[in-house]
Every structure is written in C-alpha cells, then in structure tokens.
Amino acid sequence: MTTQAKPEETAAPGGSSSFLSVRDLSVRFRTEDGVVRAVDNLSFEVERGTTLGIVGESGSGKSVTNLAILGLHNPANSEITGSIKLAGQELVGAPNKELEKLRGHTMSMIFQDPLTALSPFHTIGAQIGETYRKHTGASKKEARDRSIEMLTKVGIPQPTTRVDDFPHQFSGGMRQRAMIAMSLVCDPALVIADEPTTALDVTVQAQILDLLKELQQEMGTAIILITHDLGVVAKTAKDIMVMYAGRAVERGTVREVLKAPQHPYTWGLLSSMPNLTGPVGVPLRPVRGTPPSLINLPTGCPFNPRCDHLEQVIGGKCTTERPPLAPEAGHATACHLSSGQKQEIFIDQIQPRLG
Amino acid sequence: MSNELTLDKTDGHTPTIGEPLLQLSGLQKHFPVMDGFLFKRQVGAVHAVDGVDLTVHANESVGLVGESGCGKSTLGRLVTRLYEPTAGTITYAGQDISHAGRKQLAPIRSEIQMIFQDPYSSLNPRQTVGAIIGAPMEINGINPPGGIQKKVQELLETVGLNPEHYNRFPHEFSGGQRQRIGVARALSLSPKLIVADEPVSALDVSIQAQVVNLLQQLQKDLGIAFLFIAHDLAIVRHFSQRVAVMYLGKIVEIADRQSLYESPRHPYTHALLSAVPEADPDDDRERIRLVGDVPSPINPPSGCRFRTRCWKAQEKCATEEPPLVQLSGNLDGHLTACHFPEDGGLAAAPAAV
Ligand SMILES: Nc1ncnc2c1ncn2[C@@H]1O[C@H](COP(=O)(O)OP(=O)(O)OP(=O)(O)O)[C@@H](O)[C@H]1O
Ligand SMILES: Nc1ncnc2c1ncn2[C@@H]1O[C@H](COP(=O)(O)OP(=O)(O)OP(=O)(O)O)[C@@H](O)[C@H]1O
Numbered sequence A: 001m002t003t004q005a006k007p008e009e010t011a012a013p014g015g016s017s018s019f020l021s022v023r024d025l026s027v028r029f030r031t032e033d034g035v036v037r038a039v040d041n042l043s044f045e046v047e048r049g050t051t052l053g054i055v056g057e058s059g060s061g062k063s064v065t066n067l068a069i070l071g072l073h074n075p076a077n078s079e080i081t082g083s084i085k086l087a088g089q090e091l092v093g094a095p096n097k098e099l100e101k102l103r104g105h106t107m108s109m110i111f112q113d114p115l116t117a118l119s120p121f122h123t124i125g126a127q128i129g130e131t132y133r134k135h136t137g138a139s140k141k142e143a144r145d146r147s148i149e150m151l152t153k154v155g156i157p158q159p160t161t162r163v164d165d166f167p168h169q170f171s172g173g174m175r176q177r178a179m180i181a182m183s184l185v186c187d188p189a190l191v192i193a194d195e196p197t198t199a200l201d202v203t204v205q206a207q208i209l210d211l212l213k214e215l216q217q218e219m220g221t222a223i224i225l226i227t228h229d230l231g232v233v234a235k236t237a238k239d240i241m242v243m244y245a246g247r248a249v250e251r252g253t254v255r256e257v258l259k260a261p262q263h264p265y266t267w268g269l270l271s272s273m274p275n276l277t278g279p280v281g282v283p284l285r286p287v288r289g290t291p292p293s294l295i296n297l298p299t300g301c302p303f304n305p306r307c308d309h310l311e312q313v314i315g316g317k318c319t320t321e322r323p324p325l326a327p328e329a330g331h332a333t334a335c336h337l338s339s340g341q342k343q344e345i346f347i348d349q350i351q352p353r354l355g
Numbered sequence B: 001m002s003n004e005l006t007l008d009k010t011d012g013h014t015p016t017i018g019e020p021l022l023q024l025s026g027l028q029k030h031f032p033v034m035d036g037f038l039f040k041r042q043v044g045a046v047h048a049v050d051g052v053d054l055t056v057h058a059n060e061s062v063g064l065v066g067e068s069g070c071g072k073s074t075l076g077r078l079v080t081r082l083y084e085p086t087a088g089t090i091t092y093a094g095q096d097i098s099h100a101g102r103k104q105l106a107p108i109r110s111e112i113q114m115i116f117q118d119p120y121s122s123l124n125p126r127q128t129v130g131a132i133i134g135a136p137m138e139i140n141g142i143n144p145p146g147g148i149q150k151k152v153q154e155l156l157e158t159v160g161l162n163p164e165h166y167n168r169f170p171h172e173f174s175g176g177q178r179q180r181i182g183v184a185r186a187l188s189l190s191p192k193l194i195v196a197d198e199p200v201s202a203l204d205v206s207i208q209a210q211v212v213n214l215l216q217q218l219q220k221d222l223g224i225a226f227l228f229i230a231h232d233l234a235i236v237r238h239f240s241q242r243v244a245v246m247y248l249g250k251i252v253e254i255a256d257r258q259s260l261y262e263s264p265r266h267p268y269t270h271a272l273l274s275a276v277p278e279a280d281p282d283d284d285r286e287r288i289r290l291v292g293d294v295p296s297p298i299n300p301p302s303g304c305r306f307r308t309r310c311w312k313a314q315e316k317c318a319t320e321e322p323p324l325v326q327l328s329g330n331l332d333g334h335l336t337a338c339h340f341p342e343d344g345g346l347a348a349a350p351a352a353v
C-alpha cells in the first residue's frame, strides 16, 4: 500500500495521517421493506494509543459501522461505500483473504454477545488457542499456555482447569472475559470493543477497562469502545462520537461532550440516566418519541420529530435542511441551533437536571 | 415537556408492600463437575447458589447485584423453576414449589415470568416477532380482547417498538431492539412475579429509562413483584425498594435501598459501590481495587467467602462463617454477613445530589 510520503500535519478530510481513518462511510441493507440506511456518510478517525468512545441510540449504526471496518458484512445484502483506511491500507473493497489476515491479528473485535462469538462445541482454551495458532503458528502446547495466561489476565479463577470448560459452563460475565481473552491473544493494533463490559459487574468491568488501558499503554493499541454507558466512556476514552440514525451528531473530547454537550440528543442521553444519589420516586426522563425509521428518514435533521428545541431555530430549517457536523475539527455538532443558543439551553435547562 | 412514551404518572410513593409472595429458604444449586475418560464420574460441584434465604413480597421489587458468576442468573432460574434446586425450598404464594412437577406448576407458570439477560439466544430466529410475543398467549389459550395480533401490536408499542415490525424476524433488529421484544413477551401473560435478569443492560440509556419507567408503572398499576437482577447500581437503586448483594453463591448484605447505598456495611458492598463509573470526567472517587485470588465456586473459601480479597480479613474470617444478621446500628431489615464490618459511612457515592 502506498502512503503519502509525509502526511499533512492537520488531519484534513481525506488525509490519512490517522491510524484508522473512516471517510464518508455508508452502509445500506436491502430488505423486503426497502433499503435500510444503517450508516450514512460517517467520518471519524482514531489515533494509535487512544480510545474513541462511540455512544448512541440502539439501532443507530454503531455495530454496523464497526462490522464494516472488520469487513464482516455479507456482500449479498449490503452495500458499503466510502473509505476505511487502517494504517494507510484501504479496507473497503479489499479482498476477503486480505481482511481475514488482518482480523484477529492486526484488528480484533470484542463482541456484544459472547455466545455468537464462542462455539459451543469447543472448549474455551481450544478456541483461544486456535486463534493464536492461526496467526502465530505456535505449537499446541504454546497455544495452551498462552490461553491460560490470557484467562489469568482477564481474571478467570483457576484458569488451569477452567481452560478446559465449554462456554455453557461459564456465567455470562465469565464468557465475556473469555472472549476478551480471545480477542487480545495476538496483541492486535486496533481493538473494537462492542459493549465489552455490559454483561459484567462493576468491579470486573473496572478490571477489564484497566486491562484494555494497560494493553493500550504497552502496545499503543487504538481502541474503539462502543457502549451505552457514559460512565464507562468517561473513565476510558479520549474522544467521544455520539451517533443518531447512522450519523455522528456530536463529536469531541470526553470533557467537551460530557461537560458541555451541545446537541439536543446528547442532552437527552445525559438526562435519561439515573445516578447514585438522585431522587428515586420520580420517573426517569427518556428522549421522547420513537427511533426513526432508517428506511424513511425524516427530512432535515433526523432528530427533529423528537427534538424539544426546533422552534428556536430560525426559518424552520430543522425539517427541511440536514445540519452538517460542524466545525470540521474539534468539538462539533450537527444541529441548526446557534452556538450561543446551545450554550444557553445547556446551562439554563439541561445542566440543572443532571445530578 | 411531553414524554409520549413515559408513563409519567409514577408518583413519589413507594408502593405498599404486600404479603410474602416468594420465599426462598436455604436454597442451593450445585452443578456437578464430571471427570474421567471412559467412565465419567463426579469429582466436585460448582456451588452456584449456596444457601440463599430471600423473601419477595407482592408489589415489591427486590434488586439482586453481585459479581459476575456469583449465581444471580442461577437463582433466577431456580425461582422460575428452569432448574431443579439441589436443596432448600421455594415457596410461591404459600405453596411449596421446590420440586413441583409439570402438572402442579401449570397454574402458576404464567404468574412467574422471566426476562432474560441475553437478547440474542433467547429469541427463536425462525419465528416472527409477532409469533414470539404471541406464543405465551397461544400456549396458555388466552384470547385477549381484539385478538392476539392486536395485543401483540399494543405490547410492541408499549416497549417502544414500531407495531409495523410485527412480521419481522429477530435478526433484523439491533441488540437493544431485541431485548424489548423479550420484555413484551414477558408482559403478555400479565404475570404476578417477573424475574428480570439484566433486562435493560443491552439497551441504550434512553430506552433503558423508558423500560424502567414502564416496568415501574406496571409494578404500581398491576402490583407485579420483581426480582430484578442487574449490574447497573444506579438503575437498581432507582427500581428496587430492597437490594440484595450476592457474593459467590450467598447473600452477603441486604437492606432497603437507602440503607444499602448510604450506609453499606459489608466490605464487598463498599467495593461494588466504589467501582460504579460516573459520567463525569472530574469524578475522582477512589476505587477500591479488589486484589487477591478470585475464589472458585467449586472450592469456595472456608469461613467468609470474601476473605481472600478482603482488606479487613482476620483469622476468624477463615474459620467461622459470618451469619447474615442485623448488626448493631443498622435499621430493621438491614442484614450483613461480616465479622469486621465497615462502619456504615458512605462508601462511594458523594453525599450531595
Ligand atoms: N443485516 C441487516 N439487515 C437489515 N438491517 C440491519 C442489518 N443489520 C443491522 N440492521 C439495521 O441497521 C441498524 C443499525 O444497527 P446496529 O446493529 O449498528 O445498531 P447499534 O447502534 O449497534 O445498536 P445497539 O446499541 O442496540 O447494539 C438497525 O436499525 C438495524 O435494524
Ligand atoms: N449449566 C451449568 N453448568 C455448570 N456450571 C454452571 C452452569 N450454569 C452456571 N454455572 C456456574 O455457576 C456459577 C454461577 O453462574 P450464574 O450464571 O448464575 O452467574 P451470574 O451471577 O448470573 O453471573 P453474570 O453476572 O456473569 O451473569 C458460575 O460459576 C457458572 O460457571
């Protein structure tokens, strides 16, 4: 793969200075009911040694985006356009053989659901060892030792005996840890973690996040962390991207997005979470309305049917014109409200709600 | 602000707690561990649930939290009788159902429903959403006014899904959307007790809020009792009047939510609360890091099971199992199993709102 001799310092759009660079990515599925635009013109970057947290509504395209990076969509019913460059190498349209070599070795995924990733017919140790052998050519004995080492790392008790257990003999959280062990066994350069700790209790969750961080510090791993838990993002990520209906609606550093969020959907997310000290007798505050149909997206801003602030936008642009994610770099939102309005609404209406 | 999907009638009152509906006493589930080449023989057992006493009253939600693998799901499956207990009793509405057969269970099967942790494997991929949600009604010969399809479509709407999705298949839905299908299915039989195993952990926070509000409304309107298993301690606090903390097959602390979150006594409860991540980059609470061996449920430590990772452990902890009792200074109903408890101060959560 040819890379530019000297990538520009400023990550201009289309520039490939980032370790992972996703440009104008769209993923569409053909279904009986019509074409599902699961990811729509999405662009983002991840640097080596950093973590990008992706949060957003269920069905907003988080998993689909990352499956596209891994090249795991079925070409028979999906159409992928745009560019995904990993260390300069274009992945969109790359031959499957090439992607297979990268998967598990250069990039690996920790799935949301351990049961789909683990085979019920093989022991945990065999499955971790197999991945290791496939990519490193290690012997069976070495692979087994490595499996035990990885199980120890992720905190499985008695790893030397439990290495021979089958997935159904593990609790949900233990399966998740086993899968994390499997995806880290080859020290990948890019780890995509899709809800890696959703099934875990908070103490184990903290350990796993520490483990990922350690790995990152040691190896300079780039991590994409998909999660619903803004607390987890706050503890681990450098940057956050908030997705809605297949697009990024807000992007910035953790501090920018969590301390001074600017998009009405992000406000909705933060307002709907209970905390450890808030009142318990009152209902929680979900974002009103229902998720949009990805077959028939609302015109204008896709969030407009659920937004409490569209009347404040001059000229009714919310229902006619799609707001771009702006500015190009730094803390950005896709919303027609002026930055003054965003700030004012956040301080006057939203902040008092958050515990 | 109008919240269409929020049932915003929930007021500040805790629902009046009713009669004991579910009583667990000395409940145990051990899974045999087999070994041997030609002749398999049992060489041990996973002590998944190991002597649990717990009461859930009508109209009450009891939260169940604890380390991954400590036996929460197993306990839930014992209650719904998907597993046969190894020892101990399960009493439902005054009736001992510990070993009840199919016939004896039939009349109460619809009263106890389960919502599962895993939205993927718990839905049949070959059935449409309509068929999945309608199945319990069909099996139990229930014909709601307007027909099953109409009821299913109402349920879809209740859980925040589009009624048009009636004819779709589970694989066409995202993880969160699938979990809502599971919730709709559990609601279809108007149960009295729902064992909810991580019902909202796969959902995004907004849908989580919708579902929690919905479950809370159902609890209030229909008097449904819940055994609510979850890892999110903020959600548990919001949803459950009482909370039990499990560690390695046993309950180590149980109290009403206020006592538990504001004056936890068991060191493990402290560790849990301190590890809750807050969505605040400035949150600098010190997390208690559990070090030491993660014990095996096959050979649980003697005495107190937490002792291998406990910073307060002394010799007594290895020789004598601490009973689950009310410690001096604790309110009624706040029980702790620890020889050297922390002094009820606030562990993790900052005091101010
Ligand atoms: N193979 C497919 N065929 C048709 N539609 C699909 C397919 N896979 C995903 N989708 C749709 O694409 C959208 C995005 O799904 P995706 O799994 O990326 O959501 P997500 O953001 O990961 O949600 P969650 O947080 O619930 O996991 C959803 O509306 C989903 O229904
Ligand atoms: N069918 C089974 N056969 C053997 N062991 C089992 C079986 N089911 C569960 N176990 C073991 O019992 C223990 C408790 O498992 P359980 O699934 O109840 O934990 P849990 O508290 O629900 O954990 P999590 O929070 O991770 O879901 C674990 O050690 C697990 O490995």
Ligand code: SF4
Pocket: B266, B267, B268, B304, B305, B306, B307, B308, B310, B311, B312, B313, B314, B317, B322, B337, B338, B339, B340, B341
């Ligand atoms: S009884 Fe002992 S070991 Fe157990 S939690 Fe208390 S102090 Fe720790």
Ligand SMILES: [Mg+2]
Pocket: A062, A063, A064, A112, A194, B174, B175
């Ligand atoms: Mg997903």
Ligand SMILES: [Mg+2]
Pocket: A171, A172, A173, B072, B073, B074, B117, B197
């Ligand atoms: Mg479980």
